[in-house]
Structures are given as C-alpha cells and as structure tokens.
Amino acid sequence: MxxxxxxxxxxxxxxxxxxxxxxxxxxxxxxxxxxxxxxxxxxxxxxxxxxxxxxxxxxxxxxxxxxxxxxxxxxxxxxxxxxxxxxxxxxxxxxxxxxxxxxxxxxxxxxxxxxxxEGTPYISVLTSSDDFELPLWKKMAIVMDLADLVTRGARANNVPPDTAIVELTTTLDKTQHAVNDYAFQNISVRTSISACVSYVLSQLHNIVTLPLTLTHQDLSPFNYLIDLSTGNVKAVLDWDGALYLPVGSNFHFLDSLFGFMTLKGWQDADDRHELEAAFYDRALDSLAAQGYKGITKEKLELQKAIGMLLYGVERLLKSKDEHSEHYLDGYLRGLSFMKEPISSSY
Missing domain, CATH: 3.30.200 (Phosphorylase Kinase; domain 1)
Known part of the structure; x- marks a missing residue:
C-alpha cells in the first residue's frame, strides 16, 4: 500500500x-x-x-x-x-x-x-499518470466497455407514463426546494440547478418510456478495474444497492472519463467531445440491438440529468462543502442543453 x-x-x-x-x-x-x-x-x-x-x-x-x-x-x-x-x-x-x-x-x-x-482501479491509473491524462485510445476502450455495461440487459419500462411523470415531478420539486433552502458558496450553481430542473420538468414526456437497466449506484473510478495494457474493463465492483432504473440514470458517473476536478473546479478533458460522442453512439447501438430503437442521445442525456441532480444534490446536502458544489457545477456544464440556449423541445 x-x-x-x-x-x-x-x-x-x-x-x-x-x-x-x-x-x-x-x-x-x-x-x-x-x-x-x-x-x-x-x-x-x-x-x-x-x-x-x-x-x-x-x-x-x-x-x-x-x-x-x-x-x-x-x-x-x-x-x-x-x-x-x-x-x-x-x-x-x-x-x-x-x-x-x-x-x-x-x-x-x-x-x-x-x-x-484482476485489474487496477481506474482512479489509481489516473493518479499515476501525468496530469490525470491517458492516451485517447486507452480512454476510448474504457468508454466503449462502460457504454456496453450501462446498457446491457435492458428491459421494458411498464410504469404508465402519466404515473411516471407525476412521480418524477414530485421528486424534482423536492430537489428544487432543498436547493432553494441551501446556503451556496457559489450562487451561480443554484441558478444552474434551477434552470436544469425547469428544463427537465418540461421534457419529462420525452423520457418516461425509456427502458430499464440494472443501475450501479456508485460507478465511480474506484469501482471499475481496467487492464493497464489495453484499457479494457476487467471487473466492476460494489453492486450493493443496484436497482432497475431508466437507462441513463447513472451516466453522470462517466463524466470522470471526460474531465477531472482541480483546486479551482471542474476541468473538461481536451478530448471530451470525441469521447462523449463515442459513448453515446455505442450506448444507442447497444439499445437498438436489444430492440429499443428510436432512443436519442438527447433523451439519454435528460435521464442523465435526473440521475445527476438526485445524486449531486444529496451529496451536497450531506457534505455541505464547496467541493461538492464544484462537482455539481461540472456535471451541469457537461450537459449539452445547459451549454446552449434551451429550446422548448427535443
């Protein structure tokens, strides 16, 4: 050690x-x-x-x-x-x-x-590399394997759409209330969260029929082991508490492949756009191969936003530190609909 x-x-x-x-x-x-x-x-x-x-x-x-x-x-x-x-x-x-x-x-x-x-935790691979960077081809191998992992074994979502919309609305409203009551060190993060919640609420009808996958509740860089020579994922640990949730619910964990935290806040990797595009292409191909066609990157990203809000805000309320605000800010800035003027519909 x-x-x-x-x-x-x-x-x-x-x-x-x-x-x-x-x-x-x-x-x-x-x-x-x-x-x-x-x-x-x-x-x-x-x-x-x-x-x-x-x-x-x-x-x-x-x-x-x-x-x-x-x-x-x-x-x-x-x-x-x-x-x-x-x-x-x-x-x-x-x-x-x-x-x-x-x-x-x-x-x-x-x-x-x-x-x-067998394998080495991805976090250890990152911390032992220069500037938390790996060759693009090696990161691409990890991205492809994890895209397969988070979409494999998809099953139909049988919750009636109207019921799902009511439940999600209630959940997101509670999240917004918690955010309103929290004393942020960086007020702009609260503003970004509110904008994200508002937009997701307006788009719930687009995602309530997404299929379900067994969703790892802590798919952090500590919990997947990779082959140092190829970048391929050798093992995924700590499935305690895994649940069947709409596909995309834990995609925010994959942001650790697209950037990293610094003392000043979240920093996107130079190759984020290429890696993220490859991830969504692979995820959509995997779902289509299982019979779930017509799903778009935008729909998956909306579900990612829901998972990110629930995970990130809960983490913030527990830790009450600026570090958690930095992570939330990074997650939010990584969402494509938060980078551009928000349109009324996908």
Missing part, C-alpha cells in the same frame, strides 16, 4: 479501537480459511489489499500451491450489503462482476468474500 492507502486504513480503524488490520488477518486465518478450504494443505497468508475504500477494510487471502495458487478477497465492512444486486449483475454481465458471499460478523464488522478480480 502507498501512504495514501495506509492513511485510509488508519482512518477506517480510528472508530474501531478494539480492531486492527492484524486482528482482521488473524480472523481470516482462524475462521475464513477453515470455512472455505477445510481440507487444504497449501500454505496460506493474508496481506492488505493495495486498494482500500473509506467504508471498509480489504485483505487478500493468498493460497499457495504447486499449481500456482489463487487469491480470495476478504472485506470487512461497517454496513451490511444487499447482495441481490451483485447476484443480478453477475447474471447480466458475467465474470466481470465477482460474486460476493456473506461470511458472518467479526466484532461489529460484516465480513464478505469474493474471487480476486
């Missing part, structure tokens, strides 16, 4: 004074190994994962054998996971979604195991 990852681990155990990485490793050797490998004679050891999350501690169980051995991921989490999304995602996407198994509790932590997934 690098210094940053060690800091993340230290912060995780700060609120758990009776636990430590070493005690978790002992638990793995004394309880997980006998449960998963009751007859093994192979040498085993436990090491911390090189990549850690803020809400968990992850260890890697190494099983050494004459055939080369293998690895198992053991994760200690503060909150229990809903594994139904993981199981459903594995059925849809196959081996790029490692199946997760609940192994009980250790002290106050929930313990899970999963097969070791």
């Amino acid at each position: 690098d210094d940053y990852q060690r800091l993340v681990v230290a912060q995780f155990f700060e609120s758990l004074p009776n636990l430590s990485p070493e005690l978790c490793h002992q638990f793995v050797l004394r309880h997980i190994v006998p449960a998963l490998l009751p007859k093994t004679t192979s040498k085993v050891d436990v090491q911390p994962s090189a990549f850690q999350g803020s809400m968990s501690y992850t260890a890697i169980l190494h099983i050494h054998s004459t055939h080369g051995g293998h690895r198992i991921v053991v994760q200690f989490r503060t909150e229990k996971q809903d594994l139904s999304g993981v199981t459903e995602a594995s059925c849809i996407h196959g081996s790029i979604v490692p199946l997760v198994t609940y192994q009980g509790m250790y002290e106050e932590l929930f313990v899970y195991t999963s097969p070791f997934a």
Whole structure:
C-alpha cells in the first residue's frame, strides 16, 4: 500500500479501537480459511489489499500451491450489503462482476468474500499518470466497455407514463426546494440547478418510456478495474444497492472519463467531445440491438440529468462543502442543453 492507502486504513480503524488490520488477518486465518478450504494443505497468508475504500477494510487471502495458487478477497465492512444486486449483475454481465458471499460478523464488522478480480482501479491509473491524462485510445476502450455495461440487459419500462411523470415531478420539486433552502458558496450553481430542473420538468414526456437497466449506484473510478495494457474493463465492483432504473440514470458517473476536478473546479478533458460522442453512439447501438430503437442521445442525456441532480444534490446536502458544489457545477456544464440556449423541445 502507498501512504495514501495506509492513511485510509488508519482512518477506517480510528472508530474501531478494539480492531486492527492484524486482528482482521488473524480472523481470516482462524475462521475464513477453515470455512472455505477445510481440507487444504497449501500454505496460506493474508496481506492488505493495495486498494482500500473509506467504508471498509480489504485483505487478500493468498493460497499457495504447486499449481500456482489463487487469491480470495476478504472485506470487512461497517454496513451490511444487499447482495441481490451483485447476484443480478453477475447474471447480466458475467465474470466481470465477482460474486460476493456473506461470511458472518467479526466484532461489529460484516465480513464478505469474493474471487480476486484482476485489474487496477481506474482512479489509481489516473493518479499515476501525468496530469490525470491517458492516451485517447486507452480512454476510448474504457468508454466503449462502460457504454456496453450501462446498457446491457435492458428491459421494458411498464410504469404508465402519466404515473411516471407525476412521480418524477414530485421528486424534482423536492430537489428544487432543498436547493432553494441551501446556503451556496457559489450562487451561480443554484441558478444552474434551477434552470436544469425547469428544463427537465418540461421534457419529462420525452423520457418516461425509456427502458430499464440494472443501475450501479456508485460507478465511480474506484469501482471499475481496467487492464493497464489495453484499457479494457476487467471487473466492476460494489453492486450493493443496484436497482432497475431508466437507462441513463447513472451516466453522470462517466463524466470522470471526460474531465477531472482541480483546486479551482471542474476541468473538461481536451478530448471530451470525441469521447462523449463515442459513448453515446455505442450506448444507442447497444439499445437498438436489444430492440429499443428510436432512443436519442438527447433523451439519454435528460435521464442523465435526473440521475445527476438526485445524486449531486444529496451529496451536497450531506457534505455541505464547496467541493461538492464544484462537482455539481461540472456535471451541469457537461450537459449539452445547459451549454446552449434551451429550446422548448427535443
């Protein structure tokens, strides 16, 4: 682990004074190994994962054998996971979604195991590159794979359009009220959010028939692993809480491929236009191949705006910091209908 990852681990155990990485490793050797490998004679050891999350501690169980051995991921989490999304995602996407198994509790932590997934988190690839930049061809490979991922397994949306419009209107009105009551450090962000909400409300009739896809609720650069040599996505982790939602609902996460955050705010990548166009072309082709024709980039972008507003405003209300305002500002400026005079209809 690098210094940053060690800091993340230290912060995780700060609120758990009776636990430590070493005690978790002992638990793995004394309880997980006998449960998963009751007859093994192979040498085993436990090491911390090189990549850690803020809400968990992850260890890697190494099983050494004459055939080369293998690895198992053991994760200690503060909150229990809903594994139904993981199981459903594995059925849809196959081996790029490692199946997760609940192994009980250790002290106050929930313990899970999963097969070791090859690849490097995209965030680590970015931070180890110059100026957070990768070659266009490598980013294009990631974009194509994620476009397939977020559109695969589409199913018909059977919610009556009138019902969907009423529900979405209520949801967006609540979001607008929350924004009105929030003390922004940058008032222009509130103005942009209000303009976005108003426009989306006027266009709901265009998107209420979009098909549903199993929607990853945190498709951040931490949760997809790529092949360093090709850029292809090798695994997508953390499907906890995945829901069937209208396609486009989590497209805002893909903005991490089109730009990055700086101390002064969001910065679009020089190749954003090319990457974003390729993403939407691939997504539309994927949906058409599944029988959903007539969907447009504009409709997908409207649904993206809804997902972005719900995610971004909730994050802002929790964190109450300028950093979250910067992200919202970047998301909003990335929407094509926010860059130009808003027309009355698509």
